[in-house]
Amino acid sequence: MPVPFIDLKRFEPGFLEKWKEKVAHLSTNASFIGGEEVAVLETSLAKFIAKKHAVTCANGTDAIQLALRAVQVEKNDIVLVPNMTFWATFEAVVNVGANPVTIDSDIVDGGVCYQSLLTAIDKHQPKAVIIAHLYGWASNSLSKIREYCKSKNIPLIEDGAQCFGTLYKGKSIYKGAYIATTSFYPAKVLGGAGDGGAVFTDDEALSIRVRQLANHGRTSHYGYGLVGWNSRLDSLQAAYLNISIDYLDKRIESRKSAIAYYNAELPKIGFEQMIAPADFDENGYCNVCIIRDRDIKDRVQHTLKENQIGFANIYPGTMSEQVCSDKYMLEHVGGAGAEDICHSVLNLPVFPHIKQEELEFVITTLKTIEV
Ligand SMILES: *Cc1c(COP(=O)(O)O)cnc(C)c1O
Numbered sequence: 001m002p003v004p005f006i007d008l009k010r011f012e013p014g015f016l017e018k019w020k021e022k023v024a025h026l027s028t029n030a031s032f033i034g035g036e037e038v039a040v041l042e043t044s045l046a047k048f049i050a051k052k053h054a055v056t057c058a059n060g061t062d063a064i065q066l067a068l069r070a071v072q073v074e075k076n077d078i079v080l081v082p083n084m085t086f087w088a089t090f091e092a093v094v095n096v097g098a099n100p101v102t103i104d105s106d107i108v109d110g111g112v113c114y115q116s117l118l119t120a121i122d123k124h125q126p127k128a129v130i131i132a133h134l135y136g137w138a139s140n141s142l143s144k145i146r147e148y149c150k151s152k153n154i155p156l157i158e159d160g161a162q163c164f165g166t167l168y169k170g171k172s173i174y175k176g177a178y179i180a181t182t183s184f185y186p187a188k189v190l191g192g193a194g195d196g197g198a199v200f201t202d203d204e205a206l207s208i209r210v211r212q213l214a215n216h217g218r219t220s221h222y223g224y225g226l227v228g229w230n231s232r233l234d235s236l237q238a239a240y241l242n243i244s245i246d247y248l249d250k251r252i253e254s255r256k257s258a259i260a261y262y263n264a265e266l267p268k269i270g271f272e273q274m275i276a277p278a279d280f281d282e283n284g285y286c287n288v289c290i291i292r293d294r295d296i297k298d299r300v301q302h303t304l305k306e307n308q309i310g311f312a313n314i315y316p317g318t319m320s321e322q323v324c325s326d327k328y329m330l331e332h333v334g335g336a337g338a339e340d341i342c343h344s345v346l347n348l349p350v351f352p353h354i355k356q357e358e359l360e361f362v363i364t365t366l367k368t369i370e371v
Contacts, residue, residue, distance in 0.1 A: 003349050003358045005310025008186055010353040012247055019193075022239040037238035042198075044245050049164075049172040051180075051200040053207035056233035057214045060161045060183020063197035064092035066231065067179045068128060070199070070209045071155035073098050077127035078330065080120050082112045083318040084338035085132035089159050090319045093130070094328045101126065102320050104334025105341055109277050110288070111139025116334025121152060123333070132159040135314070136166055136189070136259075136285030137276035138173060146176055155179065160200075164190045165252045165283035173280070174200045184233075184241055189255070189283045190248055193240040196233050251352035255284025258350045258359055262287045265363045270371040274341075286314060289346045296371050297346060307365045312347040 026032070038056055045054035057063050073079060075097035081089050083102040093100040103120050104113040112131050121129070129149055131139065138158075139145060149156040158174070161183035166173040174180045177200065182188070184196030199210045209226075212218060217226030259282065263273050266289065274288040291297040304311050318338045319325055348362055 001361045002308035006351045018243050037235045041238040049174045052202040055210045056198045058231040059195040060197040061088040062231040063181035066210045067157045068096045078124045080126045080129045099330045101330050102332045105338035107337045114141040120333035128155045130157045133163040136282040137280040140277035162285045167281035192237045196237045254352045259284045287348045290344045292344045
């Protein structure tokens, strides 16, 4: 039984009909940029995550760049970034002209290593800090990181591309964030029909600056107060997300039950799982197996391929290991925890409405491997 790593085509009954109607309606009216769909989406997003302001933009990478620019990061400033994250986090820093310093990861939860972060702040006095909430949860030290950055007056940007719908201490994970971002790339938990992203904050002035930057720095249609760029979310994307958000709780539930099944079954057959720290109620973004033995990992991947079971390695390499990163990085602070995770991580299929027999097939297949 082939089991894809992710299948985005498992639409709920009635979903595609609603989408087709929207496309027809928006097309008939030539409503393609801005308008009601975008406004409605921003209101629903803010409500869903308990944040005062949600500003949509073209993608999750832009969202990070907008946040960096909004907190006044400028050319040659220093910004701390996790050594383990998606490349976009690192890239955003470079694209605003700043210099990244990478911070090691905590091997228990995959978030930044708190001690390395403190060392790097002390040493570099950065203009801003970015942390990334990977796998559907965040660092066990999230509150401490927020408090520490606040006490030092350093803006903390939270790359929340993978944690839409995650709860922290019973509330939306974004709730305590100064400024956070997300992505609506189709494979994310709230995915669009193309690219999209958003910036979340409770600070009105920041939200105004983000909105302005994402629309050419406009003060009026042909008046410009800043050099920004075009990072608007289009109306069709907003419409798709407006339909999807109503299905989100059910999709998250389905993802979470897949994760719960893996977390119960995989350790029984010898596969170590990285799991969400106790304060988090994860969104089920992905499964995280840790297989340190190179030979076992190779055999597992081979067997999965042979049985047409999809898998991923999120992520196979750190920022500092990329061939071009030396050119941009000032330094790496901390040890090799990020490398350790990157070299041992393996992610099994999880997506909304994955079937129980598919999950069972994954486990049955893994059972045949000697670990
Ligand atoms: C997906 C992702 C991004 C980038 O989002 P795009 O919408 O693809 O630009 C940034 N950071 C993390 C952690 C991501 O997972």
